[in-house]
Amino acid sequence: MTDQTPALRLENIVKTFPGVRALGGVSFEVFPGEVHALMGENGAGKSTLMKVLGGIYQPEEGRIFVEEVQTVMTSPLQAKAKGVMFIHQELSLAEELSVAENVYLGELPRKSFGRVDWARLYAQTDEILDRLKVSFNARTRVGDLSIANQQMVEIARALTVEAKAVIFDEPTASLTDAEKVVLFDVISDLRADGVGIVYISHRMEEIFKITDRISVLRDGEYRGTLVTAETDEDEITQMMIGRSLDLSRNAAPVEVGEVALRVEGLSCGDLFQDVSFELRQGEVVGFYGLVGAGRTEIAETLFGLRTPSSGRIFLKDEELKISSPIEAIGHGISLVPESRKEQGLILGMNCRDNITLPQVDDMTAGPFVADGAEVAIFDQYRDRLQIKTPSWRTSVGSLSGGNQQKIVIGKWLAMRPDVLIVDEPTRGIDVGSKSEIHNLLRDLAAQGYAVMVISSEMPEVLHVSDRIIAMYHGRIMRKFGVGEVTEDSLVQAISGIGGDGQAA
Amino acid sequence: MTKPTLSGLIKNGAIWGFIVLELIFFSVAGHFWSMSESAFMDFGNMLLLLKQSAPIGIIAVGMTVIMINGNIDLSVGATYALSAVVMLDSMSWPIFAGLGDWVIPVAWLLALLTGVTLGLINGLIVWKTGVDAFIVTLGAMLGYRGLVFMYNGEQPTYHLNWTMVDIAEANVLGLETPSLVLIAVVVIVWLLMTRTVHGRNAYAIGDNREAAVNAGIRVGPHMLLNFALIGFLSALSAVAFYSASGSVNPNDGTLFELWAITAVVLGGTKLTGGSGSIIGTFGGVIAIQLLRKGLGYIGADTETVNLVIGTILIAVLFLDKQLNRKGQEELKV
Structure with a gap:
């Protein structure tokens, strides 16, 4: 794995907000065909890191490489053009439109005089949907789909261009167990296709099921990377919390009434x-x-x-x-x-x-x-x-x-x-x-x-x-x-x- | 709501500043263009202006309450017409034949009852179905207007009672009955909105309905009361106007809802609810009537008047938006 070119590599990313050092030099890479978990408590800096990757925040220091080519991210759209996709926890779909229109939202295939090339739109979308092995087609109205299937539409969106890295942000938060199985299948297909996957989740069982490596953030600092097969929950937990905070409630339990x-x-x-x-x-x-x-x-x-x-x-x-x-x-x-x-x-x-x-x-x-x-x-x-x-x-x-x-x-x-x-x-x-x-x-x-x-x-x-x-x-x-x-x-x-x- | 800041002062006083500007402009312009002998700011002319403001003004006060509460009522014009029809027609009903002039208060009462009932219907539907007030009252606007036409077809409904005309044209300190009604309504509803629990809760519901529910406020009854109030005021407006004129056409009151909303919005009440004032609306009503009269005074025709009022409405709201923008936090959409 190490002699490969990383699909996505972050080097020493620093981002500060007034009075807060949100990211203190985070480095991290994901290889093609790897599922790499990113873990940390709420406030550890995961979402800030994602926003830096998506070009919503500009880091003060550090560099981003896509296939070892240094890249400056300016917007999620530009990140997508570079092959870096985001699957967000919160879905952002136009419910009244068809699956195909959502998948190609903002970049519908055109014919002369700005007319939409519907035939090509539906054909291309169905091609992507086939890869995802879903039960609906390009003409289905998105509002009629279950949450899990809507998430598939989001994923389909990420596949319209040749993805190099796909970032899943808490993708299972609103899925049932059966739906998760489908999602995990899709992730392993993507992995087989040589896409690098960043998987953000709090759920240990998922992490152990599908990831290859785990990187841990704590209080905006990079705490290290573990190989999933060689670690256990305790070690990860230690890395995630390991702060020495004064937790003594410094008062004897007060008198508790009825x-x-x-x-x-x-x-x-x-x-x-x-x-x-x-x-x-x-x-x-x-x-x-x-x-x-x-x-x-x-x-x-x-x-x-x-x-x-x-x-x-x-x-x-x-x-x-x-x-x-x-x-x-x-x-x-x-x-x-x-x-x-x-x-x-x-x-x-x-x-x-x-x-x-x-x-x-x-x-x-x-x-x-x-x-x-x-x-x-x-x-x-x-x-x-x-x-x-x-x-x-x-x-x-x-x-x-x-x-x-x-x-x-x-x-x-x-x-x-x-x-x-x-x-x-x-x-x-x-x-x-x-x-x-x-x-x-x-x-x-x-x-x-x-x-x-x-x-x-x-x-x-x-x-x-x-x-x-x-x-x-x-x-x-x-x-x-x-x-x-x-x-x-x-x-x-x-x-x-x-x-x-x-x-x- | 009561923050004494500079921008707040500018905002609340804006409509009165605008009225002063209008007065100065028409007085000066009148010197050059007016055909009339008398000055624009002639006292009698101003009293007439107040009287002419009354029909829309009384309704606009109710509309302010409805909009502060986060709703809207498009059916006020139809309610106004139907109440007028009930009032004038009931005076010739055989069962009231023996009442003599005592039929007048009975007819007024019936008209006001009509208004309250129509308002309650709107309010109940909005409360119990949860359908948006815009839609409910749009339907009511068509429906109530339909009732007016069913009543008497295209024919006007009329009944002239000279005692009633005398009452309607009674004069206290130069103020005729419609002006007095308008002023009384402004004062009472202003007290209702600023000093009572109902007013407080109406603002709270319009500003943040979820938080109001969480604070244990009964949202539905408050809304119902407000719809009853605007129905009552629409009918009161009809009573004040038709007692003197004695004849109502089935199309009377058409577009009243839009003139009322225009006055309310000019007076600084937000379309989204939670903020606004009765006094501001009173200013808005006066400002519109001044524009109409003033433009007429310097010889403009009706079409020009509407064009000017429309333009000013948009200009005022644009200015308001600029004044209210807090920093750059606003999302660019």
Whole structure:
């Protein structure tokens, strides 16, 4: 393999953003006919690296070679012209158009006077589809295809020119097991054709099934390359995390009170199945897992945004049917949602009005809203949460992410909930505010709230939680009690390995 | 919503600045081109302008509420016409024959009830089916107009009651009834939108419906109330206008929805919802009426007036976009 010319080679790529070194000298190569996995935690730099490859970011240092010819990437289209293709996790297809039109989108074959050469378009597309051994043809409307087949269309797109390297970014995230088998077949066909494949995934079982070598990134640094056949999960996990972070929760577990929320055998279609857990007053329970593991959906079900297909929910031993957020709020359950701006805030409104939004109904003097009472509530939570804003009149849209998040949290604290669910508490928040939010969550638990934290960041979930529940594919893989968790066991549990499935 | 910044001031005050410009322009231009004896800014002329603004103005206030809430209502013109038909026709119904002039409040009530009912129908369909308000009220626009024609064919519906005309042309401090109704509506709905829970929640729903749902706001009832309100205001507009004129043609009120939307948008309310003001809409209504009158005053014909208003609408929104652009974050599409 080593005497071959690499299909794609990166040399010492450096990319910095203001205050952050996103990539610190990453080198990496993939040979023709090789499947090369790229692994790393969220935030390790994988997506930045892909954007550099696709010409969306320009690196400060380093060089990119395609078949040992140095290349400057300026756009995904230009990367494609050089033979470097991307299959994204998120599909970007025009659903109303046919498969063929999507495959050749932007470069439809032409006849004279700019007319589309439909015969050639369909013939060429069917040729590519034959290679992929799919069940649909070039004239099928893309919107009628399953997600897996739509992904095949994306792959077909990559095959319209002679591909030298194809990069798969979490391609199996939304596929069923049967669909995965088809995808893996396609990948091995591509490999047999001498294409170099970069395969990005968190899922260990897939990595071991289809890859030849594995490169690991950590905190933007290249950590080394392993030969798949000669390594094991532990070694990879070590390379991926191996940081020496202070994980001691530096506080003895606070006094845990009675059970605030109990969930028994809760299921919601394909999203999550048979989920049971307890949440006690005074504790933070962290939910950790990959994107799509079903954590957010559990929160949404508890908050009345989804209807469970089976299972029971108890609040302080009283069984509840929660069919809307209004009911959830009435029962003392609050949700700080995953995306602040889309789901949590009224961006055009001022800080005060956002904080009092759920309770403004009860704050009236005669026919009008009682302004004074509202300002009093705002002042109270501004001081308690140390929200930094010039005045209550400032629109929340102009605050920093950290302060916006505090507004959302303040909004719910003002409702005096029993259970506070926080989904991705620090997504898109700078480092300083992160630890403030973490301390805040700890304080809230100490004050007796039952706090459920969903996070995709391991340091966060380790730092903030008393207990951790690891999820994989809609199921609870493993529950870690106070002081039981190690990074290795956590990484393995969320990758679908080593769990006990039915942990107590 | 209440950020006292410079760009905010320019934005909120823009429509009033525009009105001042119009006044200056037509006063000066009138000196050279006008056939009229009196000055443009003659007090009587301004009072007349306010009265002429009333029919569209009252509806535009309701449209502002609907648009802040993130919806739109295209059926207001048809609702206006149907309410007028009900009002004028009911006055000659045999069952009310013994009422004498007391038939007037009864007819008004029936007209307002008609408006509220039509609005509730729109609101219920939007709420319960989830079909876009644009489509629902487009259908309602055609449907309600169809009812108007079914009522009396191509014939006008008329009923003249001199007591009613007297009430409609009553005069307080120089302001005639339609002007008074317009001013009252502006003040009351302004209070509704800025000071009450319903107003607050309407803004929240229009700005970010998902977040509003997550905050436990009952989106449907608020929307329903707003559709009932605009139905009521469309009927009130008809009551104020037809009490004096006493005759309604089946095509009356056509294009009112578009004039109302024009005034609302000129007044700074966003088509996407969540932001806007009743006072701004009042300014928008006045600005349009000033343009019509002013252009007429200096001798332009109706076709020219529409061309100018159309051009100004686009120009104003382009300026607004420039003022509102925050840095270069906007995606180039």
